[in-house]
Amino acid sequence: MPKITWLGHACFLIEDEIRIIIDPWIRGNPQCPIGLEEVPKLEHILVTHDHGDHLGDAIDLAKRDDAKIIAIYDLAEYVRGQGVKNAIGANIGGWMDVDGIKYKLTPALHSCKHGVPVGFLIRLRDGKVIYHAGDTGFTNEFEVIGRLNRIDVAMLPIGGHFTMDIREAVIATQVLNPRVVVPMHYGTFPQIKANPEEFKKALRWIKPEVEVRVLKPGESFTI
Numbered sequence: 001m002p003k004i005t006w007l008g009h010a011c012f013l014i015e016d017e018i019r020i021i022i023d024p025w026i027r028g029n030p031q032c033p034i035g036l037e038e039v040p041k042l043e044h045i046l047v048t049h050d051h052g053d054h055l056g057d058a059i060d061l062a063k064r065d066d067a068k069i070i071a072i073y074d075l076a077e078y079v080r081g082q083g084v085k086n087a088i089g090a091n092i093g094g095w096m097d098v099d100g101i102k103y104k105l106t107p108a109l110h111s112c113k114h115g116v117p118v119g120f121l122i123r124l125r126d127g128k129v130i131y132h133a134g135d136t137g138f139t140n141e142f143e144v145i146g147r148l149n150r151i152d153v154a155m156l157p158i159g160g161h162f163t164m165d166i167r168e169a170v171i172a173t174q175v176l177n178p179r180v181v182v183p184m185h186y187g188t189f190p191q192i193k194a195n196p197e198e199f200k201k202a203l204r205w206i207k208p209e210v211e212v213r214v215l216k217p218g219e220s221f222t223i
C-alpha cells in the first residue's frame with residue numbers, strides 16, 4: 001500500500017514501487033524532522049513552484065539520486081541549467097505518464113519567477129489519486145478539479161498570508177470532495193500560524209464524510 005509521509009511545510013514523501021517527493025524543502029525547514037541523508041532514494045521529484053520553501057533541495061536530491069524533476073516547463077528548463085539531467089517540463093492540462101505514474105499539473109493562484117505556480121494531481125499505479133494544491137489562494141478551479149477527479153487524498157495549505165487560510169481551505173475541501181484531506185503550509189513561520197484542529201472542527205460540521213488527517217512532521221499513513 002502506498003505510504004505518505006509529511007516532512008513538514010509543503011513536503012510529502014510518497015513511497016510506492018516508485019518513490020516520489022513533493023516540494024522537498026529539507027535543509028533549513030524548521031519543521032522537517034530528518035536530514036537530507038535520511039531522505040530515501042527518490043525516482044520522482046515534483047516541484048510546484050520556484051520559491052525557496054518549495055524548490056528547496058530538489059536540485060541536489062535530483063543529482064544525488066539521478067531522479068526526475070517534474071515541474072512547469074520554464075522551471076524544468078531552469079533546473080536543467082543548474083545541471084539536473086532528467087528534468088521533465090510540462091504544463092497545465094491533461095494527464096501525462098512518467099514511469100507508469102500519471103501526473104496532471106493544475107492551476108494555483110500564487111506567484112513565482114519561472115513559468116507559473118502549479119499543483120499536482122498524481123494517479124498512482126493502483127489508481128489512487130493524490131492532489132497536492134501547491135501554494136494557492138482559493139480558486140474556482142477547485143470545483144472543476146473535484147468534478148473531474150475522484151480524489152483519495154488532498155493536501156491543502158491552511159496557513160494564510162501566502163496561501164488560503166482555514167476558512168478558504170474548508171470551502172476548497174467542500175468542492176474538491178476528497179476521501180481524506182491533509183492540512184499543510186502552516187506553523188512554519190510566524191505569519192502562517194494556524195491551528196489544524198480548527199480546520200478539522202469546521203469540516204466536521206460542513207463536510208463530515210471527509211476524513212481530516214492532521215499529521216505531525218515525520219508522521220505517515222497508508223492509502
Ligand code: NI
Pocket residue numbers: 049051054110135162
Ligand atoms: Ni510560494
Ligand code: MN
Pocket residue numbers: 051053054135162185
Ligand atoms: Mn510556500
